[in-house]
Amino acid sequence: MTEAQLRDDLVRLAKSLFERGFSVGSAGNISVRVADGLLITPTNSCLGFLDADRISKLDRDGRHVAGDPPSKEVFLHRAFYETRPATGAVVHLHSTGATALSCLADVDADDCIPPLTPYVVMRVGTVKLLPYFRPGDASAGDLIRGLNGAHAAVLLANHGPVVAGADLRSTVQAAEELEETAKLLVLLQGQRVRLLSADQVQALRGAFGGPPTP
Numbered sequence: 001m002t003e004a005q006l007r008d009d010l011v012r013l014a015k016s017l018f019e020r021g022f023s024v025g026s027a028g029n030i031s032v033r034v035a036d037g038l039l040i041t042p043t044n045s046c047l048g049f050l051d052a053d054r055i056s057k058l059d060r061d062g063r064h065v066a067g068d069p070p071s072k073e074v075f076l077h078r079a080f081y082e083t084r085p086a087t088g089a090v091v092h093l094h095s096t097g098a099t100a101l102s103c104l105a106d107v108d109a110d111d112c113i114p115p116l117t118p119y120v121v122m123r124v125g126t127v128k129l130l131p132y133f134r135p136g137d138a139s140a141g142d143l144i145r146g147l148n149g150a151h152a153a154v155l156l157a158n159h160g161p162v163v164a165g166a167d168l169r170s171t172v173q174a175a176e177e178l179e180e181t182a183k184l185l186v187l188l189q190g191q192r193v194r195l196l197s198a199d200q201v202q203a204l205r206g207a208f209g210g211p212p213t214p
């Protein structure tokens, strides 16, 4: 895809997420890798009303070279690109279910989206809960680097999900799947739940290539 096509795709998919309630106001940010760097949504922009020509562009060293000032979470995005070389896009949302889950006290930090349904295993993989950081705090990027590329998705405590994937479309879809599963988990709070077994999870990974790998 050309850079112009990627810019158009970013605008279209961000608008779709906004219109379906996956983001509100100026919450969330999205980036996509291009040949000579990174495109990322400008800080304080609304995902529903992006202008393709004003999307921020960073060079390979992370320097802002074009467009409006970049999202303050650029370090979160760059940490995924650096530790998962196959990453082509990163999506951060404040979607309701995933954010609700990120606020619950007794969540398993090593597996905060347990295998409730096959699709979340196939598309998202094991999700790590990271501690709370003030938005824009570069320390969260260091924590993601510390995962050494083991997770395609994390939940930022009391904040929301960050998902990395091979390309923009599949990353947006993975963020949607994570959100829907988080909603189910919140709905099922306090009830006895039957999770997929370790064998069932393994069979899904084997049969469909499993979650995105580094």
Ligand SMILES: O=C(O)[C@@H](O)C(=O)COP(=O)(O)O
Binding pocket: 026, 027, 028, 029, 041, 042, 043, 044, 045, 070, 071, 072, 073, 092, 094, 135, 136
């Ligand atoms: O929660 C926040 O403040 C950020 O993580 C966010 O979602 C929006 O920040 P910008 O991308 O800088 O607008």
Ligand SMILES: [Zn+2]
Binding pocket: 027, 028, 092, 093, 094, 135, 159, 160
């Ligand atoms: Zn945020």
